[in-house]
Amino acid sequence: VAAAHSADTVRVRSDDDGPGVTVELPRFGACRYRECDVLAFPWGLPGFSALRRFLPLDAGTGDGRVWLQSLDDLTVLLPTAAARHAAGDLASLPSYARESLALDDGAEWVTLSVISTEAPGPPAPIVVNLRTRTARQVVLETHTPAAERTLPALAAGG
């Protein structure tokens, strides 16, 4: 059961009474989850590049806040705010995000914005493909359609 976790930081026990595992979280206590609940971050997160698996948790406060709990390092917990999007909003994402997350016109996706005490920086939502449960933080500061259009011209010009 614990194969996907770092043995020195994670305390996991298997359950005999059904599918899923229960993990003892430092901030929340016991939490039961199934593998299909896990969000995969194949590219890590800026600042936490080695962490690849997170659980999206609802603390029951009704404020739309989603707590991203690392399963690779249980001491890492990120507060985020969730927003759903219409399919047409895909154009607002840079192409690397759409392609790497396999987001097409019919994709179901949400964004999670990290709630930080640091000074507000450029928008950098975590984009989640709900079908594949794959996620990636996308820095929007440098994304403009015009900037992307210049690249083929450069390639042609050598």
Add this chain to the structure above:
Amino acid sequence: VLVLSRKLNQAIVIGDDVRVVVVAVERDTVKLGIEAPRSIPVHRSEVYEEIQRANRGAAAGAEPPAGAKPRIAPLGRSPKPPR
């Protein structure tokens, strides 16, 4: 650190897929054109470092409500109106 000298319109190649071209040089500013697969994100370093700091700060200050009983957040099963 590898240091290379390049002139206007000259390039460096990183691996098989990434090519960085000096597009313009104006006083103390160099404009770079970057040809890379669309799956590779390219960011100014200060922007990326700002996101790193914000994420680490968020994690350092994370304080869930006392006594909260967490459950898996229903990201796709409790739709809110689209933006």
